[in-house]
Amino acid sequence: xxxxxxxWRAKAASLSFDGRAYIDxxxxxxxxxxxxxxxxxxxxxxLADVAACGAADVDRxxxxxxxxxxxxxxxxxxxxxxxxxxxxxxxxxxxxxxxxALLETLDMGKPIRDALAFDVPExxxxxxxxxxxxxxxxxxxxxxGPDALATITxxxxxVVAAVVPWNYPLMMAAWKVAPALAxxxxxxxxxxxxxxxxxxxxxxxxxxxxxxxxxxxxVPGMGAQAGQALGLHPDVDCIxxxxxxxxxxxxxxxxxxxxxxxxxxxxxxKSPHIVFEDCPDLxxxxxxxALGIFSNQGEVCxxxxxxxxxxxxxxxxxxxxxxxxxxxxxxxxxxxxxxxxAMVDERQMRGVLARIEAGAAEGARLRLGxxxxxxxxxxxxxxxxxxxxxxxxxxxxxxxxxxxVLAAQRFxxxxxxxxxxxxxxxGLGAGLxxxxxxxxxxxxxRLRAGLVWVNCYADGDITVPFGGVKQSGFGRDKSxxxxxxYSDLKTTWISLTV
Numbered sequence: 001x002x003x004x005x006x007x008w009r010a011k012a013a014s015l016s017f018d019g020r021a022y023i024d025x026x027x028x029x030x031x032x033x034x035x036x037x038x039x040x041x042x043x044x045x046x047l048a049d050v051a052a053c054g055a056a057d058v059d060r061x062x063x064x065x066x067x068x069x070x071x072x073x074x075x076x077x078x079x080x081x082x083x084x085x086x087x088x089x090x091x092x093x094x095x096x097x098x099x100x101a102l103l104e105t106l107d108m109g110k111p112i113r114d115a116l117a118f119d120v121p122e123x124x125x126x127x128x129x130x131x132x133x134x135x136x137x138x139x140x141x142x143x144x145g146p147d148a149l150a151t152i153t154x155x156x157x158x159v160v161a162a163v164v165p166w167n168y169p170l171m172m173a174a175w176k177v178a179p180a181l182a183x184x185x186x187x188x189x190x191x192x193x194x195x196x197x198x199x200x201x202x203x204x205x206x207x208x209x210x211x212x213x214x215x216x217x218x219v220p221g222m223g224a225q226a227g228q229a230l231g232l233h234p235d236v237d238c239i240x241x242x243x244x245x246x247x248x249x250x251x252x253x254x255x256x257x258x259x260x261x262x263x264x265x266x267x268x269x270k271s272p273h274i275v276f277e278d279c280p281d282l283x284x285x286x287x288x289x290a291l292g293i294f295s296n297q298g299e300v301c302x303x304x305x306x307x308x309x310x311x312x313x314x315x316x317x318x319x320x321x322x323x324x325x326x327x328x329x330x331x332x333x334x335x336x337x338x339x340x341x342a343m344v345d346e347r348q349m350r351g352v353l354a355r356i357e358a359g360a361a362e363g364a365r366l367r368l369g370x371x372x373x374x375x376x377x378x379x380x381x382x383x384x385x386x387x388x389x390x391x392x393x394x395x396x397x398x399x400x401x402x403x404x405v406l407a408a409q410r411f412x413x414x415x416x417x418x419x420x421x422x423x424x425x426x427g428l429g430a431g432l433x434x435x436x437x438x439x440x441x442x443x444x445x446r447l448r449a450g451l452v453w454v455n456c457y458a459d460g461d462i463t464v465p466f467g468g469v470k471q472s473g474f475g476r477d478k479s480x481x482x483x484x485x486y487s488d489l490k491t492t493w494i495s496l497t498v
Contacts, residue, residue, distance in 0.1 A: 023057065044378035062235050096205065148494060157183075164176065199218050240486075243267065251263050266477060274308045274417050280435040285455075291457070322386055349382060392409070462478050465479045
């Protein structure tokens with residue numbers, strides 16, 4: 001990145017914000033005129049008033065989505081045509097990468113260097129990947145006798161609602177919107193109220209790319225209004241959700257109370273990161289352990305928030321982790337040198353600080369951090385924080401904090417490591433470091449997680465599935481498997497005897 005802080009501050013000062021909903025091919029206010037304030041966590045200043053959509057707005061978006069789906073303006077296009085338009089959308093995202101990255105940083109607080117180098121490129125890559133994939137997916141012919149022909153075809157579901165979180169607003173939306181659109185569905189995106197501005201801007205780019213009216217809508221608003229309305233709407237065929245486990249359970253209830261719509265959940269995590277004495281590179285593992293929890297301010301569902309280190313290397317390894325963490329102090333997110341930005345809002349910051357205080361009161365020993373930082377900025381920052389936790393029952397070990405807080409523990413044997421790692425209601429990610437290939441294979445199978453990393457942490461790309469087990473949810477984002485969530489299988493049996 002060649003731009004400096006002055007460049008990004010000037011660009012931020014010149015940026016305009018649109019807080020309106022996008023429904024049926026046009027930007028609009030909420031039906032009742034309600035709004036909520038979008039506030040930057042960098043300094044607490046107000047960015048824009050955002051439309052607070054309610055049931056009436058959701059119903060309008062659903063009716064437009066259904067009308068477009070039935071008319072075939074998108075669902076009826078040949079896959080190669082959907083591909084061409086989605087590729088145009090990917091190119092437009094790339095062309096507007098600085099603007100979109102800045103919206104992410106101002107609205108959510110992540111460092112501009114991360115938004116520009118990772119979030120926006122990965123978003124564009126996701127749309128391009130599903131665009132390229134969709135005209136290469138073949139249907140099937142079943143093995144029958146000579147008197148029948150049986151086909152198995154994939155058909156779009158209809159109306160898909162994507163309810164996404166605030167920690168990676170554009171990228172998490174792309175993981176759902178891109179495969180759902182590629183499969184031929186109409187999609188309604190409900191961004192998190194804490195970070196809606198980039199999703200609203202995306203709608204204009206989708207229109208410019210040739211996505212027809214009604215096929216893609218954005219309905220910002222509060223979860224209790226817009227999110228619930230989508231969950232209960234009888235003409236929504238599928239909810240794809242990423243967020244807290246508690247909210248995911250509510251969407252399951254909404255499905256049962258309405259039309260038994262499909263619900264695909266990617267929920268919370270409390271991922272274990274295990275380091276054995278035979279770790280092939282302790283320095284690299286220590287850096288991965290620090291980045292695994294402190295990147296994106298710890299606001300990551302797969303954050304390696306539980307660190308288990310074998311007895312013989314615990315003290316030396318934790319000293320290395322602490323040294324890396326100390327170098328990751330929060331700073332101005334508009335400074336390209338900043339590696340750790342602001343918490344998304346004051347409520348999140350206060351909640352994390354309360355969890356830190358509670359964990360210490362329960363007996364955890366504070367090794368590093370634990371305090372609010374940059375208080376004079378008006379923003380919401382927390383120091384990278386490390387605890388030594390002897391008690392597996394400590395709330396720092398049990399509960400998802402969603403902040404820059406690491407709970408570290410010792411273990412003695414391989415069985416101890418597995419027992420501790422699996423002792424959680426969550427099952428999203430897990431990491432392990434070992435030079436023993438047999439151990440790596442054994443533990444990869446024994447760890448109850450949807451994602452396991454060996455001698456790395458949080459690596460991967462769009463080609464592999466992302467999702468968890470237990471109360472981390474079910475269903476998978478990314479890879480070709482994501483298309484299964486947004487398609488129905490239809491069997492057609494044709495008698496050849498007539």
